[in-house]
Amino acid sequence: MSVNLLLxxxxxxxxxxxxxxxxxxxxxxxxxxxxxxxxxxxVQYMLGAYVAASLGVxxxxxxxxxxxxxxxxxxxxxxxxxxxFRHLYGRDHLSQVLATFGVILTVDDAVxxxxxxxxxxxxQPEGFTGGVEIMPGLTYPxxxxxxxxxxxxxxxxxxxxVDRTKAGMLVRAGASNAPMVSALGVDIGKLFTxxxxxxxxxxxxxxALAGPVFAVTPGMGDAVLILAFVVIVIGGIGSIRGAxxxxxxxxxxxxxxxxxxxxxxxLVMDASSARQTGAALASMLVYIVMAAILxxxxxxxxxxxxx
Amino acid sequence: MRARLRLILPLVVLAALAAAPFLGFDSxxxxxxxxxxxxxxxGAVSLSLLVGGAGLVSMGHAAMLGVxxxxxxxxxxxxxxxxxxxxxxxxxxAGLFALLTGAVSLRTSGVHFIMITLAFGxxxxxxxxxxxxxxxxxxxxxxxxxxxxxxxxxxxxxxxxFICLALLAGTWLLCSALLDSRFGRxxxxxxxxxxxxxxxGFPPYPYRLxxxxxxxxxxxxxxxxxxxxxxxxxxxxxxWGRSGELLFMVILGGAGQLYGAILGALAIVLLxxxxxxxxxxxxxxxxxxxxxxxxxxxxxxAGITAMPKRRxxxxxxxxxxxxxxx
Numbered sequence: 100m101s102v103n104l105l106l107x108x109x110x111x112x113x114x115x116x117x118x119x120x121x122x123x124x125x126x127x128x129x130x131x132x133x134x135x136x137x138x139x140x141x142v143q144y145m146l147g148a149y150v151a152a153s154l155g156v157x158x159x160x161x162x163x164x165x166x167x168x169x170x171x172x173x174x175x176x177x178x179x180x181x182x183x184f185r186h187l188y189g190r191d192h193l194s195q196v197l198a199t200f201g202v203i204l205t206v207d208d209a210v211x212x213x214x215x216x217x218x219x220x221x222x223q224p225e226g227f228t229g230g231v232e233i234m235p236g237l238t239y240p241x242x243x244x245x246x247x248x249x250x251x252x253x254x255x256x257x258x259x260x261v262d263r264t265k266a267g268m269l270v271r272a273g274a275s276n277a278p279m280v281s282a283l284g285v286d287i288g289k290l291f292t293x294x295x296x297x298x299x300x301x302x303x304x305x306x307a308l309a310g311p312v313f314a315v316t317p318g319m320g321d322a323v324l325i326l327a328f329v330v331i332v333i334g335g336i337g338s339i340r341g342a343x344x345x346x347x348x349x350x351x352x353x354x355x356x357x358x359x360x361x362x363x364x365x366l367v368m369d370a371s372s373a374r375q376t377g378a379a380l381a382s383m384l385v386y387i388v389m390a391a392i393l394x395x396x397x398x399x400x401x402x403x404x405x406x
Numbered sequence: 407m408r409a410r411l412r413l414i415l416p417l418v419v420l421a422a423l424a425a426a427p428f429l430g431f432d433s434x435x436x437x438x439x440x441x442x443x444x445x446x447x448x449g450a451v452s453l454s455l456l457v458g459g460a461g462l463v464s465m466g467h468a469a470m471l472g473v474x475x476x477x478x479x480x481x482x483x484x485x486x487x488x489x490x491x492x493x494x495x496x497x498x499x500a501g502l503f504a505l506l507t508g509a510v511s512l513r514t515s516g517v518h519f520i521m522i523t524l525a526f527g528x529x530x531x532x533x534x535x536x537x538x539x540x541x542x543x544x545x546x547x548x549x550x551x552x553x554x555x556x557x558x559x560x561x562x563x564x565x566x567x568f569i570c571l572a573l574l575a576g577t578w579l580l581c582s583a584l585l586d587s588r589f590g591r592x593x594x595x596x597x598x599x600x601x602x603x604x605x606x607g608f609p610p611y612p613y614r615l616x617x618x619x620x621x622x623x624x625x626x627x628x629x630x631x632x633x634x635x636x637x638x639x640x641x642x643x644x645x646w647g648r649s650g651e652l653l654f655m656v657i658l659g660g661a662g663q664l665y666g667a668i669l670g671a672l673a674i675v676l677l678x679x680x681x682x683x684x685x686x687x688x689x690x691x692x693x694x695x696x697x698x699x700x701x702x703x704x705x706x707x708a709g710i711t712a713m714p715k716r717r718x719x720x721x722x723x724x725x726x727x728x729x730x731x732x
Contacts, residue, residue, distance in 0.1 A: 136517070186701055192517070193463065197657045198700040200650060205693030212687045325524070325646065332521045372538070379536030386525035390510065393522050397514045 103237045108358045109351065110233075114243050114312075116350025117250030121305035122323055123330040123342045124257060125298015131274035131337020133188055133291050136195045139179065139202035140302055141324030146206070147172045147303025148310045148319065149214060152221045161224040161311065168307045169300055176299020180292060188291070203321070210317045219315040246308050253301070254343055261339050270294055274337035326353075329389050334399055341401030349385055356381035415708075416665035419672070420575050427564055437563045438635070439679050444570040445631045447671030448577045450655035452624040454667040455581045457656050459590060460617050461597030465520045466507070466527025467652050470622040472534060472644025473500040474629025479546045479639040483539065489554045493630055500626020501619050503530070508618035512611060515600075527649050535641040545640025552634055560634055570631060574668065577624055581664050584620070593617055658699055660706025669707040 126140045150171045155164025183202055187195050227245050230238035261267035269290055272280045281287040306320075313319065330349050334341025361377030368376070392400065426440060449471050456462040474496040481492050507526040514522050540546040551560040559565050584590050596603040596610035603610055633639045642648070651674070659670025677695070681688035703709055 130517075183697055190700075193457070193653075193657045193661060194700045197654055198697045200654060201693040201696030201700070203693070204689040204696070208687045208689035208693065212690065325528075328521060329525075332518060336517065375536050375538055375542065379532040382532040383529045386528045390522050390525045390529075393514050393518050393525075394510055397518055399518075 103234065104358070106234065106237065107239060108355055110239055110243065110247065112351035112354035113347060114246050114250075114350070115354055116347035117247055117254075118305045118309055119323070119326055119330050119350055120254060120343050120346035121250060121308075122302045123327040123334070123346055124254075124339060125295075125301045126327050127331040127334065127337055127339065127342045128270060128274070128294050129291075129298055130331060132270060132277060132294055133273075133287075134192075134277070135184065135188060136192050136199065137184065138196060138199040138324065139184075139206070140298070140327065141320030141322075142179075142203055142206045143172060143176055143299045143302035143320070144306035144309075144323050145210065145317070145320035146175055147306030148221075148315045149210060149219060149306075150303070151307030152219050152310050152315055153214075155222040155310075156220075159222070161222045162226075164222065165304075165307045168303055172303025172307075173296050173300040175303070177292065177296045179299075180295045184295070207317050207320075214317075216317060221310040221315055224311055242311060246312070249308070253304070257301075257339060258343075266290075266293070326385065329385055332399055333389055333392050335401040336399065338399075338401040341399060345400065348388075352388055353381075353385050356384040360384070412663065412665075416578060416668065419665070419668060420571065420578075423571050423574075424568070427567055432564075434563070437567055439675060441567060441570045441631075441635050443672050443675035444574045445628050445635060446652065446655065446675060447668045448570075448574045448628040448631070449625045450652050450659070450667035450671045451574070451577050451581055451664055452621040452628070453652050454656045454659075454661060454664050455584065455621050455624075456617060457653070458661040458664065458666075459581075459585045459597070460593045460614055462512075462614060462618065463520050463653070464511075464523040464618075465646070465649050465653065466523035466525070466530070467621075467625060468644045468646070468648035469507075469527040469530035470500040470504055470625035471629035471632060471648065471652075472530055472641075473503045473622075474626030475633035475639045475643050476534060476537070476540065476629075477626070478552065478630045478633040479540050479548065482548045483546070487550065487553050488556075489552045489560070492552045493627055496626045496630035497623040498626075500629065501623030503626075504622020505615070505619045508615050508622070512614050512618065524646060524649070527644065527646055531641055531644050531646070534644055540639070543641060545638055545642070548633065548637045548639070551637060552630070566635070570635075573627065573631065577628075578664060578668065580624075584617075585664065589613065589616070654696070658696070658706055660703075660708030662705055663708040666706050666708035673707060 122140065122144050125143075126137065129135055129137055129140070147168055151161075151164045151168035153164070154167045154171075155161045158164055158167070179202065183198060187198055224242050224245075227242040230240050231244060232238050233244075259267075261270060269280060269285055273285075273287060273290060273294075277287055280290075305323075309319075326349060330345045331342055333349065334343070334345030357378070360381045361374045364373040364377045364380070367373075396402075423440065423444065426436070431437075431440065449467065452470075453464060453467045456464055456467075477496040477499045478492055481487070481495060486492065507523070511519060511522045511526065534540075535543045551558065551566075554560065560569065585594070592603065592608045592610075592613045595608065596613065600610045629643070632643065655670035655674055656667045657670070658673060659666030659668065677692060678688075681692055685691060699706075
């Protein structure tokens with residue numbers, strides 16, 4: 100494999116990692132602060148993509164669609180929280196899993212009913228349609244680079260918000276001991292609604308960014324949801340820093356595995372079985388890594404101290 | 407009184423299933439739906455042994471179903487179709503898979519256990535889709551159903567219905583007896599408080615591993631039945647959505663009672679069939695029903711019939727969603 104190809108795959112992996120981080124950030128905070136398993140978080144990602152694409156077509160501008168999708172995602176998140184999730188905070192994980200799965204089924208079918216099952220056409224991001232020459236003879240799509248840059252900026256902003264502000268301090272305190280924070284006079288319910296809405300908006304933002312790169316289809320949130328759960332478990336539940344590192348790790352492992360394993364296996368077996376085994380092994384790679392990490396460090400890489 | 411009710415209700419359900427073919431539910435469609443419900447019910451009961459009995463929420467239980475189904479397929483490809491070989495092999499293969507993955511998974515607990523079982527489930531899924539000899543992604547169509555001592559007993563719809571029913575009833579009885587035994591008491595004790603169980607000389611790990619292996623073997627038999635019911639095996643049998651479906655059957659039925667899993671399986675399979683014939687976007691109705699059932703049926707379907715719970719003298723609340731005296 101040439102250096103050029105490796106570089107492209109590294110960038111693709113980073114881009115997937117960044118998108119995963121945007122989804123996982125909200126998930127890990129909601130899980131960490133309220134001990135709430137929200138399977139329906141992938142739905143926010145999907146709705147973000149759909150809303151941005153539709154509004155983008157309507158406004159005839161991808162960027163305007165992206166901008167408008169943010170408040171809409173926030174609103175959808177808050178409505179879902181008010182309608183369903185709020186009633187599940189005191190319940191056990193099993194009830195949360197079943198109810199939020201019900202939300203997935205409902206919203207997926209609602210999307211099918213409104214937009215149809217076929218992939219939705221997405222307007223191309225104007226001004227970012229070309230490529231950049233990152234090395235002599237190697238161009239990379241500008242928009243994909245933009246995703247990486249924007250994602251890194253959002254990650255930085257999130258880190259500042261969580262690590263340097265009072266609201267962030269409360270969120271971190273909530274993640275390590277929610278009852279204590281509540282006993283100190285903080286309205287943990289309001290704090291959670293805030294975190295929840297913010298997480299929903301980030302996931303919607305990720306979906307809107309992913310629209311022009313991946314297909315916008317009714318099930319698109321489910322695959323991302325599983326990977327986002329892998330990310331937050333590897334990173335340590337409730338840890339933003341862990342989620343960031345794990346997301347980039349998962350993005351790189353998945354992308355590089357898919358690109359390189361079939362070629363590597365061809366060294367030891369014939370071409371057709373190398374392709375098949377390589378593809379299967381590449382899909383498994385993320386899970387193998389997660390199982391190994393959990394085996395050696397059952398609380399993830401950056402466990403949040405609870406006390 | 408409660409103990410009697412716990413016995414009567416599942417017997418009524420099993421009796422209704424036994425009577426169904428004679429009450430007009432004898433179309434090919436009815437047989438297909440009922441056998442599907444009973445087979446998935448068997449898988450769900452084995453999962454309920456883990457979830458309700460041992461507090462082990464597995465998100466990879468469909469892998470056991472898949473190992474059983476793929477055992478049938480690979481034996482079929484090798485020309486072996488006798489039930490006396492096929493079913494034990496399916497159970498052993500799934501049990502072995504559960505033993506190996508359980509040995510690793512049981513080192514973790516809580517959410518991490520959910521995720522590590524999901525990881526093993528996904529590994530099994532991608533392995534199945536790479537088995538080119540058995541069709542890979544496209545799946546494998548059996549040459550015929552498994553034979554019983556050379557006869558085509560399983561091809562007979564009524565016989566197959568009762569085989570499924572007998573195995574479902576057997577699974578329920580076996581798991582109930584297991585939970586009531588000394589072994590089951592250790593399982594339940596370590597669910598309530600693993601540290602205390604350990605302190606009185608019962609380390610949870612070996613007990614949990616045995617339960618996990620047994621549940622896997624039972625689910626493997628269900629998988630072998632499923633392969634026979636559809637005469638087709640594909641990676642979709644062990645997709646993570648299927649693991650979720652089994653878990654939802656357990657939760658909807660009520661994780662505190664083993665027979666809840668049977669109620670849950672029947673409810674989900676029948677509701678799916680009914681709604682999907684009625685509506686194009688049937689999940690728009692099914693999803694809200696699931697949500698409402700969580701919000702309003704705190705102990706699942708089995709909880710509707712349970713007597714009001716007695717207050718505990720110590721005032722200590724029971725573990726959420728699980729009944730300590732199940």
